[in-house]
Amino acid sequence: DVKVTQSSRYLVKRTGEKVFLECVQDMDHENMFWYRQDPGLGLRLIYFSYDVKMKEKGDIPEGYSVSREKKERFSLILESASTNQTSMYLCASSPWTGLNTEAFFGQGTRLTVV
Amino acid sequence: EDQVTQSPEALRLQEGESSSLNCSYTVSGLRGLFWYRQDPGKGPEFLFTLYSAGEEKEKERLKATLTKKESFLHITAPKPEDSATYLCAVPAFHASGGSYIPTFGRGTSLIVHP
Numbered sequence: 001d002v003k004v005t006q007s008s009r010y011l012v013k014r015t016g017e018k019v020f021l022e023c024v025q026d027m028d029h030e031n032m033f034w035y036r037q038d039p040g041l042g043l044r045l046i047y048f049s050y051d052v053k054m055k056e057k058g059d060i061p062e063g064y065s066v067s068r069e070k071k072e073r074f075s076l077i078l079e080s081a082s083t084n085q086t087s088m089y090l091c092a093s094s095p096w097t098g099l100n101t102e103a104f105f106g107q108g109t110r111l112t113v114v
Numbered sequence: 115e116d117q118v119t120q121s122p123e124a125l126r127l128q129e130g131e132s133s134s135l136n137c138s139y140t141v142s143g144l145r146g147l148f149w150y151r152q153d154p155g156k157g158p159e160f161l162f163t164l165y166s167a168g169e170e171k172e173k174e175r176l177k178a179t180l181t182k183k184e185s186f187l188h189i190t191a192p193k194p195e196d197s198a199t200y201l202c203a204v205p206a207f208h209a210s211g212g213s214y215i216p217t218f219g220r221g222t223s224l225i226v227h228p
Contacts, residue, residue, distance in 0.1 A: 004157075006157075031213075033215070033216070035218075040220070041220070042201075042218050042219060042220035042221060043158075043201070043218040045208075045215060045217075048208075048213070048215060050213060056208070056213070058208070058215070088155075090157050090158070092157075092216070094216070101146070101163070102146075102148045102160050102163050102216075103148075103160075103203075103216045104160060105150075105157035105158045105159070105160075106157050107156055107157045108155070108156060108157045110155065
């Protein structure tokens with residue numbers, strides 16, 4: 001089974017802190033994604049990566065950056081946390097097979113910024 | 115403009131009362147449609163992939179079907195443990211990366227009462 005592991009289930013951070021959310025997948029997938037999920041808004045794409053050291057902005061990249069130094073690890077960084085970044089953060093991965101295959105998700109990180 | 119629309123937003127059923135959830139999409143050249151189940155506070159769990167109109171997939175009390183414009187998730191004789199949010203997603207072209215990215219609807223929250 002595909003396993004996508006996010007480093008924390010719950011985080012509480014203070015406004016202005018730099019926050020790191022880590023995600024590791026064990027299936028050698030090329031593609032990795034970060035989404036945030038908010039009530040009434042669904043899942044929105046923050047950043048994605050299709051290869052090591054490659055990254056592309058999603059629909060809502062402002063206030064975030066990412067790092068992919070190894071194929072299995074994709075980190076989301078909140079440069080200076082703000083209260084409007086309180087949300088559920090979901091990491092996902094998928095293989096590149098020439099077709100579009102389903103993404104597999106981690107368990108999510110519930111981030112609260114106070 | 116939403117590319118994936120799910121209805122209804124919320125659905126309450128009695129145990130054993132069959133029903134269907136709808137996912138309509140506007141992307142051209144469908145490259146797959148994915149269904150997920152999400153329990154509160156957890157990441158989405160992959161259920162099905164459908165690739166072509168007329169295709170059907172089944173898992174226990176769930177059956178997913180696909181037409182050229184929409185997909186249905188049929189729930190037959192549901193049980194309280196089927197209570198969850200059901201999400202659908204399609205790969206939509208993302209201009210910044212030149213890639214097809216899973217793009218989600220806002221989900222249907224299903225509650226099955228005993």
